[in-house]
Amino acid sequence: MKNLGKILVLLLILSPLWAKIKVVCTIPTLSSIASEIGGDKVEVITLASGEKDPHYVEPRPSLVVHLRDADLLVKVGMDLDMWVDALVDASRNTKIFWGSPGYVDCSVGIKKLEVPKGRVSMKEGEIHVYGNPHYWLNPQNGEIIAKNILAGLLRVSPASDHAYFQARADRFISRLRDKMKQWRAKLSPYKGTKFVSYHRSFSYFAQFFDLDYFGTLEPKPGIPPSTAHIAELIRDMKREGVRLILLETYYPRKFADMVAKETDAKVVVVPTAVGATKEAHDYFSLFDTLTSLISNALKG
Amino acid sequence: MRSLALFLISLLLALPLILAQQDESAVEEETTPPPPRGSVMRALQLPEISIVGNLQTLFSSNKEDEGRNMVKLEEIELALQSYIYPTIRGDVILAFHEHTEPTGEKHTHAEVEEGYVSFLNLGKGFSLKAGRMRVGFGKENPIHPHHRLYVDNPSVLTTLFSEHGLIGDGATLSYLFPTKLYTHLDLATWQVVTPEEGEGMPGLEKTFNTARLWVSSPLRDGELEMGISVGRGAGDEPVKIWALDGTFKRWPGAFGRDLLRMEIFSANHSGLKVSGWYLLGAHKFTKYWEGALRIDDSELISGGRERAISLVASNYLTETSILRFQYQYSDSPNGADNRLWVQVIFGMGPHAHPLE
Incomplete structure (x- = not known):
């Protein structure tokens, strides 16, 4: 009985070592890249379906549950998936609030196209103030997305996992470069x-x-x-x-x-x-x- | 003893700030992603500023309907929204609308419709909102009128809470249960702002304490939400109100949405009992067009019942600008009426709503 108690305590202490990192992505494109880098050490959840226009996703309460438990939020940014902001607020999970280690905006480092200059209004339609957000359709930007996700994973994971993520990211980028040709x-x-x-x-x-x-x-x-x-x-x-x-x-x-x-x-x-x-x-x-x-x- | 009580109250008020400060270390960031809900105004440290206008024309067979057969600017809503701390948001919503005095004299009113701070994370699943807000009682009451799928209020909401809805000064402590099923509990206390005395359910003009349990679960390619709300007023014979709500939504196709919602209310004060319900069904045909049907059935405080059926067509010009038509046939002790509304909702700026 005493030994059983010790084993339980040990399991409790060691449990974070094999607990998977919960990565929540706004769209399946980001989930695909996050899965490539995270491998077996992450659990990836996608909020929106790839069949829908990513501009228009209706926030719903059940998605809050995923965000509440997330270690990492991976979003497109540039106002494309701003529907996730109300869900993040409702999740109470400060780990994924803007500016926190678990917040990954994949548009960081992207050379943005069609950034409006001067005054912005709806006269130009529903334009995005940060520029055209469909950047993942240039495969070169897939590399930048991967690096952003990797940086996020390194921030929220134990040091013992870093080499694993780095190796998988390197392999993804190498394969991507071959495919681009x-x-x-x-x-x-x-x-x-x-x-x-x-x-x-x-x-x-x-x-x-x-x-x-x-x-x-x-x-x-x-x-x-x-x-x-x-x-x-x-x-x-x-x-x-x-x-x-x-x-x-x-x-x-x-x-x-x-x-x-x-x-x-x-x-x-x-x-x-x-x-x-x-x-x-x-x-x-x-x-x-x-x-x-x-x-x-x-x-x- | 009094000093001790004052100290405890001060401590309670300061608690959200103290708890929020514990998360300060979490916001250090080595990269610099742009802020969400992008706005160039961020760079100027200004809040997000948005305006929503609600323009209506009502054609009605009832000669007593206010604003009948004329174009009327129903309301202008000015929203100022911003984070005031990494885990605290501030929302101020000012409403400008025309008000007719009992004498028939018209005035344009500017009022604080909502003004509150949201402590988004107090730890352990708790959050707190304090200030003036639309009371989280039932499903539709907290939703701003311009964000609903129809022009007028369901009859039961107008009967119990007046045209403006139930708005109060107070605080809501919320708890998100650590369960796989979305389970959310609100406990709140209010000094009721609207309905004003003489409007809505008697007994509501004082303190009103509410609780709402909200459960939501994914169901096939949709979502099923259920809620129960209870409220109790102050005094020897407090007003008591309860409400049940259920919503099913599904999103077929790329832009489609089907919605079925029902709310049932029952109120009791000093022997006066009022109950009612409405049923709402909506189908979004394309990205730009949505149709809805609403059936209302409500007892009236003055006695008798009001029953109504409404057909609604909405054309979404953009996410925040809508052209809407609503036809309604209603039957009440005053007789049967036909009404047709044409509504234009126009939005400017990055208007944001919390999860509804």
Whole structure:
């Protein structure tokens, strides 16, 4: 009986050594990278589905439970996932409050595109004051995201785990660099190709693959397509010979089809985040899928 | 003895600050992520400033309806919100609206609708809010009118708490249970601000103590929330109110949302018993359009019942700007009425709401 007591006390003392670090990510893309780095030593939970537009996620009480127990919060930042802020406040978990060791904003260190200058208002639509937040669609930024998550894990984990996380992050980055060469080679014949999308989701993607972002079906971010804008876009696409429309999985297809009919463009429905389609189940397969869909469309 | 009591009260008031200071070491950061709820105003150390306007036109068959057949600026809400300490938030919401005196004279009123500090973490799952706020009694009362899915209040809420809802000066101590199921308990005490004397349920104009238990669980691809609220007034014959609420939400498709909500209220004061309920169903068809149906059934304090059915269509121009149409047929002891509201809600700035 005495020995049993000793064993229980020992187990209690040692339990933190094998307790997994609870990582809560706002979107599955970040969860994919966090899982790659964290391996068996972390438990990763995702708050939003990859099938949804990450701008519009309704905070719900059950998500608070995940945040209450989190050691690390990993978010996109740049106001994309600001819906998580009310949940963090409700969680009472100061470990993941802004500025705490468990708070990871993956946009730190990203070279941001389309940062508005001067006065910002809704006249420009639902723009983000910190710039376009869809930065994970440039795989080079995947490396920065990984480094941010690694830094967070190192802050909240015991020193004995640091070499493990560092090695896994190095392996992820090395694999990512190899894959980037493949992805770039796959789309290199189509450098400079002009394309249109529904929302301005592909700025970072176009930057990496040297594609020419011609325009969007939305006249301004978050504003639904108008007849006048669609007519103008059709006219401009015809004039410039734009033949590709990339449509995010969560937006309606009718406007893209309407434009495609008038311009002979191809509509390619593509995932913009991990989990948006079955094929895009992690960060690598997201780009495998994207590059395959686009190259197949342009080949034909 | 008096000094000891004063000392204990002072200690109690200072406790949230003392506990909050214990977390100060946790906010040191080696990287510099931008603050959440981004705003260039952060750089100037100004609070987040936002304005929500509520513009309405009511077409009604009832000639006694105030503001009938005219465009009316119902309310302007000015919100100033900011962290005042790493774990403490301050929220001030000023409301400007037109008020008609019993004499028929109209005045524009500016009032503090809400003004409170939130101690987000007192440790061990506790948090505290103190100041003036919409009382966390039932599901809809704490929600700001511009954030609801319809134009007018459900009849039972107006009957018990007046048009403005139940607002009080007081404090809420909240506890988040360490369970897998979201379980949240609020214990609060209030000096009631609205309903004013002569409005709402008699007996509410004094001290009112409330408790609310809120449980929520994921269910398939949705979420089921249940709540129970109880309230008790002061005095020899205190007003007693209880409420049950249930909400099921699911999010089919990319932008869809289905919502089903019911609240039941029962109040009792000096032999006067009033009860009522409403049922709300809503379906979001696309990112921009949502339809809703609400059925109201409430006893009236003056006697009799009011029953109503409302159909609502909302067009979301942006996250904070909405064009809404609501048709209502109601039947009360005063007769049957048809009403049509056209509402425009326009928002400017980074308006934020706590978890609702």
